[in-house]
Amino acid sequence: MKILIIEDDPRVAELIQRGLEEQGFIPTLAYDGLSGKKLAQQIDYDLIITDIILPKLDGLDLCKFIRQIKPNIPIIMLTALGTTDDKVEGFDAGADDYLVKPFEMRELLVRIRALLKRNNKTATGTGNVLTYADLEMNLHTKIVKRNGIEISLTPKEFNLLEYMLRNPERVLSRVEIAEKVWETNFDTGTNFIDVYINYLRKKIEKEFDKKLIHTKSGMGFILKSG
Incomplete structure (x- = not known):
């Protein structure tokens, strides 16, 4: 499973990268929104994790763009912004899930597996x-x-x-x-x-x-x- 991590804080990005590698995932890092956008266009990832506040292109606009070109890919937003309005804005941009910093790696992994499982079910479901x-x-x-x-x-x-x-x-x-x-x-x-x-x-x-x-x-x- 290939996962794209878009996070401008190197410490957080590398922590997620290590945690995913330990679980057998293949993570790719991008440290700004434009780099993340390019990678999302070029490579078919199974899931994307993105911060909201990013240099060059913010996570909300990035999420909207990804939803246009790859409507079914699961997207998890990571952010320090945790109010109802912030969550609604993230979901409206097309995020599937929303995790507020600081978070535990265990919780992120649970969210990832749930989204990947749901996505597989959707892809093979019958009765449209x-x-x-x-x-x-x-x-x-x-x-x-x-x-x-x-x-x-x-x-x-x-x-x-x-x-x-x-x-x-x-x-x-x-x-x-x-x-x-x-x-x-x-x-x-x-x-x-x-x-x-x-x-x-x-x-x-x-x-x-x-x-x-x-x-x-x-x-x-x-x-x-x-």
Whole structure:
């Protein structure tokens, strides 16, 4: 498994490199955003780890660029910025996971294995269309439609809606959503899941009469028609 590490702090970059090598991965280092961009274009990596604050090209713009050319590659963002807004911005740029510095190498490895496992499942999965009521999601083309009208979603909004479509008419707690969609432990000090639920509501309900995403007070959210 080839992993690209984009990190401008040599100490942190080399620490991650050593940790990955010990686990049998093949890591490549880039110390600025432009170098990382070039490598991501030239080589098919299995996963990318990037800092947000980088010289020459910041991690958010880099992540958006990578998502355009390689939409399925897992991306983990490492950063010292840990507020809800920072996390939402990272996920909106296309990150699959978000780890706040300082972090333990063990935790990074758990996140890496979870993303690689999920990516392999996605690549070999069968049944490419999910439907509920008048909502339709094509997992291959990444197109979402409601009543035949195409709806544009960010990668995280898409993943959240996919999980809800796979679990309709069942209350999904914030903890479950965090673990299954973000593959991370739910931080009760942040409200980023509620933020994404609201984003999703605006996109799939605003122009339509029927609500599909309902809040169960104190319990979570449910995809339900009527």
